[in-house]
Each structure stands twice: as structure tokens, then as C-alpha cells.
Amino acid sequence: MRVELPPGPVYFVNRDEERDRALRAVADWRGRSRPLVLALSGPGGLGKTELAVLIARALGERYPFTDGVLSVDLDDFRVDGVLDPGDVLSQLLSSLDVAPEQVRAPYAARCRQYWSKTADAKLVLLLDNTRYASEIVPLLPASGSSVVIVTSHGPLRDLEDGAAVDLALPPLDERAAAELLELIVRDHRLAADPEAARAVIRLCDGLPAALHVAGRWVRTHRLRPLSRLVAGLAAELDEKGLPGVERIWDTAYADLSGPAALTYRLLAHHPGETFTLHSATALTGLGSDDCQDALEELDTAGLLDMRLLTLTETGRMRLPGPLRAHALRRSRREAEEGEAAGAQRRLLRWYVRQAQLADRFAAGRRLTVVERYAPLPGTPDVPLDDPEEAQGDEARAERAARAGRWLEEERHVLFACSRLAHVRGLDAEAVALSEPVWTHALDHPHQSGALQVFRRAVDAAVRHGGNAEWLARTRCQLARPLWESGELEAAQEQIDGAMSAVELLGDSERERKIAASVVEHRGMLKGARGDWSGALADFAASRDLHRAIPNPYGVLLGTYRMGEASAKADDLDAALDLLAEAHRGFTDAKRARLIGRSAFALAGVLSRLGRRGEARELYQQSLGQAGERRSGFDLARVHDALAELETADGRPEAAGEHRAAAQAFRLRNGLGQVH
Numbered sequence: 001m002r003v004e005l006p007p008g009p010v011y012f013v014n015r016d017e018e019r020d021r022a023l024r025a026v027a028d029w030r031g032r033s034r035p036l037v038l039a040l041s042g043p044g045g046l047g048k049t050e051l052a053v054l055i056a057r058a059l060g061e062r063y064p065f066t067d068g069v070l071s072v073d074l075d076d077f078r079v080d081g082v083l084d085p086g087d088v089l090s091q092l093l094s095s096l097d098v099a100p101e102q103v104r105a106p107y108a109a110r111c112r113q114y115w116s117k118t119a120d121a122k123l124v125l126l127l128d129n130t131r132y133a134s135e136i137v138p139l140l141p142a143s144g145s146s147v148v149i150v151t152s153h154g155p156l157r158d159l160e161d162g163a164a165v166d167l168a169l170p171p172l173d174e175r176a177a178a179e180l181l182e183l184i185v186r187d188h189r190l191a192a193d194p195e196a197a198r199a200v201i202r203l204c205d206g207l208p209a210a211l212h213v214a215g216r217w218v219r220t221h222r223l224r225p226l227s228r229l230v231a232g233l234a235a236e237l238d239e240k241g242l243p244g245v246e247r248i249w250d251t252a253y254a255d256l257s258g259p260a261a262l263t264y265r266l267l268a269h270h271p272g273e274t275f276t277l278h279s280a281t282a283l284t285g286l287g288s289d290d291c292q293d294a295l296e297e298l299d300t301a302g303l304l305d306m307r308l309l310t311l312t313e314t315g316r317m318r319l320p321g322p323l324r325a326h327a328l329r330r331s332r333r334e335a336e337e338g339e340a341a342g343a344q345r346r347l348l349r350w351y352v353r354q355a356q357l358a359d360r361f362a363a364g365r366r367l368t369v370v371e372r373y374a375p376l377p378g379t380p381d382v383p384l385d386d387p388e389e390a391q392g393d394e395a396r397a398e399r400a401a402r403a404g405r406w407l408e409e410e411r412h413v414l415f416a417c418s419r420l421a422h423v424r425g426l427d428a429e430a431v432a433l434s435e436p437v438w439t440h441a442l443d444h445p446h447q448s449g450a451l452q453v454f455r456r457a458v459d460a461a462v463r464h465g466g467n468a469e470w471l472a473r474t475r476c477q478l479a480r481p482l483w484e485s486g487e488l489e490a491a492q493e494q495i496d497g498a499m500s501a502v503e504l505l506g507d508s509e510r511e512r513k514i515a516a517s518v519v520e521h522r523g524m525l526k527g528a529r530g531d532w533s534g535a536l537a538d539f540a541a542s543r544d545l546h547r548a549i550p551n552p553y554g555v556l557l558g559t560y561r562m563g564e565a566s567a568k569a570d571d572l573d574a575a576l577d578l579l580a581e582a583h584r585g586f587t588d589a590k591r592a593r594l595i596g597r598s599a600f601a602l603a604g605v606l607s608r609l610g611r612r613g614e615a616r617e618l619y620q621q622s623l624g625q626a627g628e629r630r631s632g633f634d635l636a637r638v639h640d641a642l643a644e645l646e647t648a649d650g651r652p653e654a655a656g657e658h659r660a661a662a663q664a665f666r667l668r669n670g671l672g673q674v675h
Helices: 016-028 048-062 085-095 107-118 133-139 174-185 188-192 194-204 208-220 226-240 245-254 258-267 277-284 288-300 321-334 339-363 393-409 411-423 427-443 448-464 468-484 488-502 509-528 532-548 552-568 572-589 592-608 612-629 632-648 652-668
Strands: 036-041 068-073 123-130 147-152 165-168 274-276 316-318
Touching: 016 036, 016 048, 016 165, 036 048, 048 068, 048 123, 048 147, 068 085, 085 107, 085 133, 107 133, 123 133, 133 147, 174 188, 174 194, 174 208, 188 194, 188 226, 194 208, 194 226, 194 321, 208 226, 208 321, 226 321, 245 321, 258 277, 258 288, 258 321, 258 339, 274 277, 274 411, 277 288, 277 339, 339 393, 339 411, 339 427, 393 411, 393 427, 393 612, 411 427, 411 448, 427 448, 427 468, 448 468, 468 488, 468 509, 488 509, 509 532, 509 552, 532 552, 552 572, 552 592, 572 592, 592 612, 592 632, 612 632, 632 652
Parallel strands: 036 147, 036 165, 068 123, 123 147
Antiparallel strands: 274 316
């Protein structure tokens, strides 16, 4: 048996699932009129060739009756990027013992000669670096007993349906990447400084080629601590890329159309790790259809990772880290003056508008301090539906929940947009983005990314200097996560600053609402300090300000705050009346979050008054609202409360189930165990 394969890799980890799928497919193949095709695809640097060689070698060993295991790198037969299939056929015929002088000269005759030679053969054929399905069609053996292993940087979607087993390779997960790095390096520093080792692994983003570069870097600098090497390695990967793989990416980029090349360059400047079709359209300014075409072209070229597309509600995509660095290098070399800056400004305006819409749909109409941004020409809005236009409570709730899920899924991009707006001096955008992040943070507190958004919003408001509404609102937004984290003095500084800004406000309805909100936040900080009588006074003052405007929603919110403060001050009768009034009002106004939270507070008072049956019903209502909003924070505390209620009623099994549910939510959010 002739075996023409390059040497196998020295180090190889993971890929067991893909290898097993390939071998099962071969075992199940019943031989038809055409060979089985195993199509391995993924960006350069993922180890497709190495895996293909291992599969081919395994097939040769498993099936000793095979007539030959052949391998062809199609890039060796390209001239100016164009494949000459006739030359490839000559090579294959030579490997099948056809004398060079016997190879037919006309291309069509050479094809017939190859098919005749392979009609009864049992071959394993590896075709490496395929770009298009049309390239491999004339190279397929004529026997249905043969197996063809094809590697390509992008999926070969122009293959006939069902003609291939698709084996798209994902990047290595962190565990497999760590295993490969340890095999490559075998250095005690990896175990001695696991955090620095993880930083090295994250830089490589699951690409084996990048891990080999990192391994050589670590071996070269044998005296330096690993933590010192991280920055140097990051610069090395950003500036020079991956040896060998860089040529592959450059070749793929050179073959792109103008719109696809522009899209690739600009995606390197997209804030956050992932993007969507809508955000890419905003970034590029190409319009929806042209952007779709460009992204599909990048996918085919192996310059895009679409694995998340069907796994996320918003349809996310990404450039793996090393590919993103390559795109950035191309941008530095080829971008026109202002190309990236203009694209980012366009994207920021679009994201602000989408976040404003999601905020309004998720939280209802409420006071904001930045006007809604206009639609971006040529770029549609995210398909979120207005709950106010829905028929029925269930449809309204689902629309609001979907808007909340959009904020949850896009939160890291919104955090990154906040950083970008702040760096570029776009103060209005920095302040505007803090408002929807605030809505999200109410259901998902204690996120450091959100805290930084609020800090940047305050900085932007101070830097702008001429808008007292911004100063008052952003300082209140920052104060709350500060006091929730126990930083009471820092929170007090922000509240004092907000009160100073109130003195600069005018007498418009919006400015009076802002003033009332600041007084409410001052009361909340007093509550965090345990001064519930002071908090109650501020909440009453805030409610009076809202009544004078008049602002019915603000009145309800003040009533709710007063009820909470009264409960904390052990005035349960007053708390019961106030919270019942607030809960009725929020229910009538269809304010989902506050329906749930007022139900929770009211249930707590009823439970303390011994009315546990009524309390249980309200806790269940609160639990349902929290579930619709996917608020792990609220879900955990409601389950805790229900556990206490069931314990008091002598139902330990039910209490245990609620405690376990609360614990699961906390662990899922990294909040640890509560004892």
C-alpha cells in the first residue's frame, strides 16, 4: 500500500469528537457511486491539516486492504491564486503508478484517465487547502469505496447537499489549550503561575498555531517570570501574527471583494468580542444586503467564526483574537484616513438607539436625560417589538422580556461601547449608554462592568460641564452600586454632588422629576446606612415633589419606598398600607419589575404579620416576574423567602427545594454559597 502523508504532529490534543465522527462515517459508509467526503473547515491555525493527517493515517491502519493513502496540498498547484486541476491530476496519476509519459495531455482525457484508474480503487485521499467545492470535483475518485478528506478555511457550501460530512473545527477550549501548551513547553512556570498561564492561553484564543508561537516564546525567555512574558507575547502576536498562518490569512484577504475586505478591516474596530449582522451593518455603512454578502464571503474565506450564530438569540459572530489582530494589521496598512473613526461613530450612534429602545420596552416609559437617537440611515433597528402595541398581558410581558434579554446578551458590547465613547470624547453617547445599563443592572446587580459604565458617565457629564440633568442623573446611577458594595462614603460623595446639581436645575417638568429622583436616592443611601427614619422622610419628600408635578409613576415609586422604609422601621401597619397601595398601582400601570418587587416587599410584611397564605401567593407572583426577566438576583431572594415560609409552616422538604434553587442561581452567577 502506498502512503503519501506528511509526518503527523508532534503534539496533538482534543479533537476526539471530530475524529470519532469521521471514523464512524467511514464505518457506516456503504459505498455508492461516489466516494465519501469528510470536510474539515475552520480558520487557519486550528490544526485542520494535522487532524486530517491523523484521520487519513488511522484509516490506512484500520483498513489494510486500502490501495493507497494519498495527500495533495492544493496550494502547491496554484498560480496567482488560481488552481490548475490538470497538474493535480498528473500528480495523483503518478502516485497511482501511471508513468509520466502515459499521462494524457488534454484535460478532459486526463480526467477520464483518472476516473478509469480509480473506478475500482479503495483510496484515502487528502486534499489540503481547498478553497471552493468546484476545485475538488474533478479530483474525486470514481469509486464509492474511497474516502476523500478535504480541508478548507471556510465551509464548502457549494458542495451538493449531502455530498460531504461537515466537520467544522471550533477553537480548543481552555482545558485542551492548557494541555497543548504544557506539552509544547514542559516548563514549571506554567504550574507556578496559573493566572499568567491562563492569560497566555486566552491570548491564543484556542488556536493551536498561536499556542505553538506562545510555547516558543516561553522557551526562548527561560529566565523571565511568566507574568512578564504576557505583555511581550501579546505585542508579538498583534504586530507579527502567526508564522505560516499569516500567509494563509493574507492570501484569503487578498482574494476578498472590496466590500468584504472593508468589512474585515472594520470588524477589528468593533467594540466587544462579538457582533451581529445588524451591528456589522451599522459599522460598515454598506447596507443590509451588501453587508450580508460580505459576511458570507468572510465565512467562506475562513476569516470569520459563525459558530455562535444559531446559539444566540441575537445571532452573534466573532473574529477569534489572532484573526482580529490580523484584521487590525490590514486596517493599519490599508484603511483610508478616518475610516475606522467614522465607522465607530456610526456604530455608537446605532447602539445608543438600540439600547434606548430596549430600555423603553423592558422598563416602560420613564425619565431619561438624553433624547432618543434617530435611526441610522441604511441600517435597520434590532427587531424588538413595542409592548404597548401588543394585544394582551401575556404578549406585552413577552415583548418586554425579549427586550430585557437583548440587554442581557448585548451587555458586554454596551460596556465596550461606553469605553469607546468615553475615549473618543463622545459625552452624550457615554451618558446615554448608562441609562439602559442601569435598567439591566437593576435585575443583574454587582457587575463590575456596569459600575465602570456609571463611572465613565459621571466623567463625561463632568467633562461636558454644561448639563445639570446629566450631572444629577449619572451621580445617582453611580451612587447605588457603590452603596450596594459597602462603599458608603464614596456613594455619599456622589449623592452630595447630585444634590449640588439639583440647585442648577430649572423648573421644567423633567428637571423637577430629576430633583425628586435625587431626593429619593438620598433616602436610599440613608436606608443603606440604617437610618430608616431619615430615609422615610426623604421618600415622603420625593413623593410630595412628584405629586406637585404631577407624576403618578413617581408618586407610586415614593409610596413603595416609604412602605419598604416603614417595614424596616418595624411599623408594619403603615408598611402594609403603603406597599398594598404601591402594588395595586404598579399592577394597574403594568410595570413588570416593580409588580414583582412590590409583591416581594408586601409578602415580607404579610409573613411577619402571620398571614403566610397571602404572603405565599405574592411570593409566587414575584417569582414569576423575576423568571420572566431572568433576574437571578430576584429569583434567589424570593426562593430564600419561600424557604423561610415553608420552614415556618413545618414543610422542610419544600423549604429545602427552595434553598437549593436559590443556591443554584447564586452559584450560576458566581456569588458563592450562602450559609
